[in-house]
Amino acid sequence: MQLIRCPWCGPREEVEFHYGGQAGVAYPADPAALSDEDWARYVFVRDNPKGRFEERWSHAAGCRRWFTAVRDTATYRFER
Amino acid sequence: MSRVDGYGRIDRTRTLTFTFDGAQYTGHPGDTLASALLANGVRRIGTSVKLDRPRGITAAWGEDPTGLVQIEEPFPEPMLLATTVDLVDGLVARGLGGRGRLAEVPDTARYDRRHTHCETLVVGAGPAGLLAARTAARRGDRVVLVDDRPAAGGALLGTERICGRDALDFVADTIAELRADPDVRILPRTTAFGHYDDGFVLALERRTDHLAEPPRNVSRQRVWRIRAGHVVVATGAHERPVVVEDNDRPGIMLAASARDLLHRYGVRVGREIVVFTTDDAAHGAAADLEAAGARVTVVDPRPGAGGSATRQAQVVGTRSDAEDGAVTAVTLDDGTVLPCDTLLLSGGWNPTAHLFSHVRGALRYDAELGAFRPGEPLDGVTVVGAANGTFDLAGCLAEGRGETPEPVARTTRVVWRTEGDPARQFVDLQRDSTVADIARAVGAGMRSVEHVKRYTTIGTAHDQGRTSGVIASGITAELLGVPVESLGTTTFRPPYTPVAFAALAGRERGRLYDPERTTALHAWHVEAGAVFEDVGQWKRARYYPRPGEDMEAAVLRECAAARTGVGILDGSTLGKIDVQGPDAGVLLDRIYTNLMSSLKPGRVRYGVMCGVDGMVIDDGTVLRLDEDRFLVYTTTGGAAPILDHLEEWLQTEWPELRVSLTSVTEQWATFPVVGPRSRDVIGAFAPHVDVSNAAFPFMSWLDTEVDGVPVRLARISFSGELAWEVSVDGWHAAAVWQRLLDLGAPYAITPYGTETMHVLRAEKGYPIIGQDTDGTVTPQDLGMDWVVSKKKPDFVGRRSFARPANLDPLRKQLVGLLPVDPDLRLPEGSQIVELTDALPPPPVPMLGHVTSSYRSAALGRTFALALVKGGHARIGERLTVPVGEALVPVEVTGSVVFDPEGTRRDGEPGVH
Numbered sequence: 005m006q007l008i009r010c011p012w013c014g015p016r017e018e019v020e021f022h023y024g025g026q027a028g029v030a031y032p033a034d035p036a037a038l039s040d041e042d043w044a045r046y047v048f049v050r051d052n053p054k055g056r057f058e059e060r061w062s063h064a065a066g067c068r069r070w071f072t073a074v075r076d077t078a079t080y081r082f083e084r
Numbered sequence: 085m086s087r088v089d090g091y092g093r094i095d096r097t098r099t100l101t102f103t104f105d106g107a108q109y110t111g112h113p114g115d116t117l118a119s120a121l122l123a124n125g126v127r128r129i130g131t132s133v134k135l136d137r138p139r140g141i142t143a144a145w146g147e148d149p150t151g152l153v154q155i156e157e158p159f160p161e162p163m164l165l166a167t168t169v170d171l172v173d174g175l176v177a178r179g180l181g182g183r184g185r186l187a188e189v190p191d192t193a194r195y196d197r198r199h200t201h202c203e204t205l206v207v208g209a210g211p212a213g214l215l216a217a218r219t220a221a222r223r224g225d226r227v228v229l230v231d232d233r234p235a236a237g238g239a240l241l242g243t244e245r246i247c248g249r250d251a252l253d254f255v256a257d258t259i260a261e262l263r264a265d266p267d268v269r270i271l272p273r274t275t276a277f278g279h280y281d282d283g284f285v286l287a288l289e290r291r292t293d294h295l296a297e298p299p300r301n302v303s304r305q306r307v308w309r310i311r312a313g314h315v316v317v318a319t320g321a322h323e324r325p326v327v328v329e330d331n332d333r334p335g336i337m338l339a340a341s342a343r344d345l346l347h348r349y350g351v352r353v354g355r356e357i358v359v360f361t362t363d364d365a366a367h368g369a370a371a372d373l374e375a376a377g378a379r380v381t382v383v384d385p386r387p388g389a390g391g392s393a394t395r396q397a398q399v400v401g402t403r404s405d406a407e408d409g410a411v412t413a414v415t416l417d418d419g420t421v422l423p424c425d426t427l428l429l430s431g432g433w434n435p436t437a438h439l440f441s442h443v444r445g446a447l448r449y450d451a452e453l454g455a456f457r458p459g460e461p462l463d464g465v466t467v468v469g470a471a472n473g474t475f476d477l478a479g480c481l482a483e484g485r486g487e488t489p490e491p492v493a494r495t496t497r498v499v500w501r502t503e504g505d506p507a508r509q510f511v512d513l514q515r516d517s518t519v520a521d522i523a524r525a526v527g528a529g530m531r532s533v534e535h536v537k538r539y540t541t542i543g544t545a546h547d548q549g550r551t552s553g554v555i556a557s558g559i560t561a562e563l564l565g566v567p568v569e570s571l572g573t574t575t576f577r578p579p580y581t582p583v584a585f586a587a588l589a590g591r592e593r594g595r596l597y598d599p600e601r602t603t604a605l606h607a608w609h610v611e612a613g614a615v616f617e618d619v620g621q622w623k624r625a626r627y628y629p630r631p632g633e634d635m636e637a638a639v640l641r642e643c644a645a646a647r648t649g650v651g652i653l654d655g656s657t658l659g660k661i662d663v664q665g666p667d668a669g670v671l672l673d674r675i676y677t678n679l680m681s682s683l684k685p686g687r688v689r690y691g692v693m694c695g696v697d698g699m700v701i702d703d704g705t706v707l708r709l710d711e712d713r714f715l716v717y718t719t720t721g722g723a724a725p726i727l728d729h730l731e732e733w734l735q736t737e738w739p740e741l742r743v744s745l746t747s748v749t750e751q752w753a754t755f756p757v758v759g760p761r762s763r764d765v766i767g768a769f770a771p772h773v774d775v776s777n778a779a780f781p782f783m784s785w786l787d788t789e790v791d792g793v794p795v796r797l798a799r800i801s802f803s804g805e806l807a808w809e810v811s812v813d814g815w816h817a818a819a820v821w822q823r824l825l826d827l828g829a830p831y832a833i834t835p836y837g838t839e840t841m842h843v844l845r846a847e848k849g850y851p852i853i854g855q856d857t858d859g860t861v862t863p864q865d866l867g868m869d870w871v872v873s874k875k876k877p878d879f880v881g882r883r884s885f886a887r888p889a890n891l892d893p894l895r896k897q898l899v900g901l902l903p904v905d906p907d908l909r910l911p912e913g914s915q916i917v918e919l920t921d922a923l924p925p926p927p928v929p930m931l932g933h934v935t936s937s938y939r940s941a942a943l944g945r946t947f948a949l950a951l952v953k954g955g956h957a958r959i960g961e962r963l964t965v966p967v968g969e970a971l972v973p974v975e976v977t978g979s980v981v982f983d984p985e986g987t988r989r990d991g992e993p994g995v996h
């Protein structure tokens with residue numbers, strides 16, 4: 005049971021958290037202006053690196069705040 | 085009897101009686117079943133799993149591969165090691181042939197769980213662990229010290245000296261010091277069986293099995309969930325044998341185990357003992373057994389080892405002419421036959437580094453030791469003492485203190501096996517796996533030790549290859565002619581020892597297996613004889629059968645009441661989110677497909693939410709409470725995920741919006757009062773409220789008080805009938821519900837459950853998100869283009885509606901199905917194909933599937949909802965639904981099969 009550091013609550017057990025996928029994928033400013041392909045890229049396509057990955061997490065069973073964390077997908081280690 | 089006076093820590097003043105394989109024996113408090121059996125001269129414990137060969141006790145503690153027993157009394161339990169079963173009066177056990185039998189009666193013992201936190205967790209209370217615990221405690225750490233034995237001291241026998249004192253006195257003093265420290269918790273009889281990320285360790289504490297009369301208020305076992313800043317692994321080492329021909333007979337044992345049995349339990353395992361060793365430690369065992377009165381011959385192939393009495397030779401086989409199959413002689417490589425009643429083996433020591441390996445600590449092969457030991461250190465984990473490959477006492481104490489010990493010369497000669505018939509050289513005694521099996525695996529092309537172990541099953545028994553694993557690696561390497569380190573290492577995985585599922589389950593069994601959520605009216609539903617269904621963790625009343633009614637009859641009656649009179653439902657489980665703030669309307673406009681900001685306070689609007697992919701994720705009604713406040717109703721299952729969904733958008737995309745969200749699901753009880761007579765009931769319930777259509781129109785709400793209790797009335801309908809929803813806080817829910825029943829009595833108000841609710845909504849084509857949809861269904865697919873705003877520039881999911889796939893006319897769309905036989909109810913999930921009276925050869929093109937299917941009281945027939953390819957364009961067509969062997973013709977209709985004109989919403993014409 006890994007510990008994840010919530011920026012508001014400190015280290016808590018991973019079961020309290022909800023995974024939110026890749027961080028930094030902003031909602032397009034004007035979706036209507038995007039081509040179908042660009043929109044599909046936003047909706048469906050995410051990075052899947054081995055190693056360092058910026059992710060969104062939500063402290064779902066705690067303070068309910070979303071935050072961005074950097075995790076190594078090979079070792080599961082979070083950067084502090 | 086082979087008990088020796090003056091040895092052991094057992095209480096000889098008291099005698100315990102026990103039964104093994106039908107015969108009665110005696111032992112003493114402090115004995116294990118194994119020590120008591122050996123003291124009584126019982127050497128054969130059972131037979132082997134595949135070859136039916138007699139087997140005895142091979143080791144003194146949890147590393148024993150052979151001594152498995154079935155406990156019958158006090159409670160039936162299979163596959164326990166005789167070496168770790170505490171002897172209690174009245175114990176009944178029998179030996180096993182490799183397989184046990186689960187109890188046929190329920191386990192009445194209780195199991196539990198505890199959590200604890202500490203700066204330092206020390207696993208193992210041998211000399212290294214004790215020093216580590218003392219060092220941490222003295223520096224002010226909170227310390228947890230767990231040890232799987234009944235008493236601390238680890239492998240210390242009482243013959244050693246520490247700091248000029250008797251070693252066991254030193255242990256007692258150290259334990260006393262630790263006990264006096266309020267920040268130290270000592271857990272004996274506790275096995276740390278799993279080590280996970282970030283200092284998380286699971287340990288099983290055995291609390292009562294050793295007690296003659298266990299207190300009823302104490303759980304039998306409990307799992308400790310320990311979160312430690314630092315984990316010190318001081319778990320010692322296991323001796324390994326040398327493999328010789330016929331090395332599996334009773335009376336053949338590890339040398340250190342025989343020494344342990346002598347000093348711990350006063351048991352001398354034999355009178356005529358041969359010790360075959362390639363390591364120094366066994367010479368000490370030989371000397372101790374000789375001092376205790378045994379005749380001992382030491383065989384050691386290392387030149388000069390052990391002095392002049394030692395025979396410089398190798399044991400190559402054993403013989404038995406005893407009735408119990410126990411060893412009666414050994415053969416040396418020079419041809420000598422030595423008569424004996426016991427053969428002790430020692431080929432060196434394997435560090436017990438499991439807890440280091442559990443957290444992906446790499447083990448490295450040490451050719452001098454002939455064993456794997458911890459390699460690269462890990463953050464937050466320290467391995468000390470024998471577990472680290474440091475076998476001398478001074479070195480163990482130094483590592484326990486956190487110091488680097490003086491190096492000690494290694495003298496072990498690594499010998500995996502001697503000459504002999506590989507088919508009778510047992511590597512894993514529990515699995516009956518031999519050197520010949522390894523040779524077969526290598527012959528079949530296996531090169532990785534992991535493959536060899538899977539092929540031969542070596543290391544897969546209860547002991548996980550504690551004594552056999554590295555030998556299998558060594559023999560594999562020899563057969564392949566490569567160094568052991570080139571074969572790769574074994575990764576140990578939890579659990580370190582078998583753990584009963586009952587212990588892991590703890591209190592979470594039976595009714596406590598999963599949390600149950602009940603509404604404020606639960607007691608009433610139970611009293612009313614409701615049949616419940618699980619909706620997520622909620623217990624919801626499904627229907628209320630009257631005597632003699634089955635579900636179908638009850639639901640038809642309940643449906644008829646709601647359509648012709650008045651019914652009442654406990655709808656309290658619907659999710660409710662309080663949305664507050666000046667930008668609340670802006671947020672909801674971006675989340676819902678339709679416009680919410682234009683809703684006036686006092687009014688209600690139905691809305692649909694989609695993901696960015698344009699697929700429906702939830703639906704429900706929205707009440708505008710005030711200019712800056714909305715109450716969002718979600719589906720029962722959507723309560724938590726939709727709150728998360730709103731928070732995600734609010735926090736990560738639109739943090740500038742001034743909106744706060746909170747769940748109020750549990751705060752409100754909500755009762756739909758449904759049917760043409762509902763106005764009479766609500767009018768009587770709140771006589772000061774004008775409930776006419778003009779004053780209280782559809783999709784409006786108001787707050788009022790009834791006898792001083794605040795209630796909210798809303799005209800919302802999930803059935804197409806005239807209906808109100810009455811909402812009240814949980815405290816007053818039961819009283820308000822009863823009041824509504826009393827006032828409804830003249831109209832035969834009928835409580836109905838979720839099944840009737842589903843039929844009523846399905847007759848109106850209202851989809852259940854998650855039943856009629858599956859994450860690939862758009863509002864347009866549901867025939868709800870009207871709920872998708874054309875005015876709003878954007879909302880979540882909008883852009884996806886313009887994707888070519890979303891515009892495909894052959895998308896699956898929600899339609900109604902009327903079986904041509906009005907009595908036939910289609911099974912939900914049935915596939916739908918083109919109209920046919922004979923299926924074409926497969927693959928048969930599938931058009932869709934039935935999502936909801938019921939018998940309708942209002943229509944006097946069955947009907948269904950279905951997702952059908954291009955379904956909207958197929959209305960009026962006939963299709964076929966294969967049901968078992970039958971091909972059922974159905975007619976496609978619109979999804980609203982009852983009152984499509986919506987004439988009943990404001991009440992039946994003529995009623996009021």
Ligand SMILES: [Zn+2]
Nearest residue numbers: 010013063067
């Ligand atoms: Zn938090």
